[in-house]
Amino acid sequence: MSSLSLSPAPALLRRGTPSWVATLVACLCAFMVVMDGAIVNIALPAMRQDLALSSVQLQWVVDVYLLLLGGFMLLAARAGDLYGRRAVLLWGLALFSAASLAAGLANSAPMLLAARAVQGFAAAALATSPLAVIMAGHPQGAGRERAIGLWAACAAMGSAFGVVAGGVLTSLWGWRWVMFVNVPAGVLLMAIVWVFLNPRSADSRGQALDVPGAVSLTLALGALIFALAQATHDGWSEPSVQLALVVAGVALPVFIMVQRRAREPLVRLEVLRLRNVPIGMLMIGGLGAVLTCSTYFLSQALQRIVGFDAWDTSLAMLPLALTLAVAAMLSRRLREAGFKRLPLVGGLTSAAGLAWLHGLPAQPSMLVDLLLPTSLVGIGCGLTLMSATQAVLSGIPQKDSGLAAGLQNTARQLGGAIGLASLVALAHGVGLRSAGGAVLSQAAELAGYQAAFLATALISTASALLSLLLGHEEG
Structure with missing residues (x-):
């Protein structure tokens, strides 16, 4: 040599x-x-x-x-x-x-x-x-x-x-x-x-990227999200919706098969047998849904129902973003100081703020209807954001910590995508029922957004409670 x-x-x-x-x-x-x-x-x-x-x-x-x-x-x-x-x-x-x-x-x-x-x-x-x-x-x-x-x-x-x-x-x-x-x-x-x-001139001979694994996973989830979104308007009997469900049903087993047979799989499936990994993925996927859906529906409600322009909307949403950033930075110090169960406290705090937004009126008070509930959502998500990943990884063997961290980050993004598709479908359905099947009025559309806020609160609560199942002493 x-x-x-x-x-x-x-x-x-x-x-x-x-x-x-x-x-x-x-x-x-x-x-x-x-x-x-x-x-x-x-x-x-x-x-x-x-x-x-x-x-x-x-x-x-x-x-x-x-x-x-x-x-x-x-x-x-x-x-x-x-x-x-x-x-x-x-x-x-x-x-x-x-x-x-x-x-x-x-x-x-x-x-x-x-x-x-x-x-x-x-x-x-x-x-x-x-x-x-x-x-x-x-x-x-x-x-x-x-x-x-x-x-x-x-x-x-x-x-x-x-x-x-x-x-x-x-x-x-x-x-x-x-x-x-x-x-x-x-x-x-x-x-x-x-x-x-x-x-870097790394020698990658004999090593390969698991492109089929990434493509099959993304195709499965993309088809599922498409079905959820399209069924909102066309119904579950629409051929395109049924085809998307078939694609999702085929692509997911293909992904699992590829992972089992690949020399260097995207995901070593045995890692999913570690207790904290699937629980953590569900928990952090829920957090991703909460972050994505709360900002999406709040922006829509403020501009389409309340009548805010883009600048006023950004000011109204700023407390959520700022409290999220501050709480995320403080969460590490709180954890080091011995505060336990931050994912539980954070998830329940977010749920309280989202449940408050469930009562958002068409003419909201800036303090009572926007500043206070959105600050609760931001504080809760900020407390959960980094502490949840730290809590999950503290129960994972060192050799698997890198893959486990990657899975948590992946779950967060995909949780946001699936959560948004599901709750947009829910909001549209509630709006149609409120309008009696006619064209959506502003009142009916607001009812849909309110239902989405309540459903997001339930997701946040479920994510918080899942943190209790993590297999380590700090949860």
């Missing part, structure tokens, strides 16, 4: 690169992924009006991003292991920036949804590489812990910034700018990655 083959792989950061560059790359990537999910919610009504989107298409603007992000997250993480974080980040950023430009230029629903799908696919690379970049730039110790804390804080702050930016951009220049804003940020980050990160 030649001496060249024995030489170690180059360090991820170029020689002389300060460690703060690794933190900067990680924070900006996390910020972009989270912000893009939040910024779109404010602009949805403007998109609907400009492109004549149906309610199903409007839901897919959010869902297709979450579906592709969650479905390909584990694959992107594996690609980073095999081909290097620099290459995966550069490709991800290039795709994300191009898709953002295409979404901003979209003149039809299919073009917008296709661009959002590519955004979600690319965002998987941005969501999975930052932690590895931090670990490469910081040795074990307090420096790494501070960097990880800052990375998590930036992810939490991305939601608050997205809410404000969505309102400002939509109000001043239109909804297209919530997409265009990603382009200069993506190009800047590409330049930083290109200059400061080393390329």
Whole structure:
């Protein structure tokens, strides 16, 4: 064997690169992924009006991003292991920036949804590489812990910034700018990655990406979400709905078969036998549904029923985003101080706020009907966001912790996609019943949103109670 083959792989950061560059790359990537999910919610009504989107298409603007992000997250993480974080980040950023430009230029629903799908696919690379970049730039110790804390804080702050930016951009220049804003940020980050990160010539011979696993899982969940969304309007007997259910029913067993037979599967199925993994996936999937549905339905209710414009809506939703960010940053300190059962407390707190929003009137009081309940939702989700993952991983063997963490993150995104599809169907059904089967009036539409808030409260409660089943002492 030649001496060249024995030489170690180059360090991820170029020689002389300060460690703060690794933190900067990680924070900006996390910020972009989270912000893009939040910024779109404010602009949805403007998109609907400009492109004549149906309610199903409007839901897919959010869902297709979450579906592709969650479905390909584990694959992107594996690609980073095999081909290097620099290459995966550069490709991800290039795709994300191009898709953002295409979404901003979209003149039809299919073009917008296709661009959002590519955004979600690319965002998987941005969501999975930052932690590895931090670990490469910081040795074990307090420096790494501070960097990880800052990375998590930036992810939490991305939601608050997205809410404000969505309102400002939509109000001043239109909804297209919530997409265009990603382009200069993506190009800047590409330049930083290109200059400061080393390329990696990893030897991936004999190793493979489990593309069939990622595709079959995403196809199964996408078909299920399509069936849920389409059945809202066309009924369960519609051929397209039944075909989608058949596709979902076939693709899921195919995914399981592929995982059993693959030499290097996306998911080692034996990990699912660890008690905390399936419970944690359900719990964090529920959290994903709560975060996605609360912001989606609140934005819709405020703009379509209350009559707020994009700017007023962003101000009304800002307390939720800010309390979420603050509570997420405080949750680590609370856990270290000995506070137990944070996922339980957080889930029940969110449920209380959502149950309060169940009574949202057409002419709400800013303090009583919006500020207080949305702050409860934000505090509850913030307390749960990081403490839930920490609680799950504390009961997992070290050798499985990486995969378990990836599964939790995947479950969060996919939980948001499935939860939104289900609750949009519920809201539409309740609205139709309230209207007596006629065209939805504002009162009937509000009744649908109120039902969705109550259902989201039940999901939050179930997620909180699931945390009691985690197999470790802190839950």
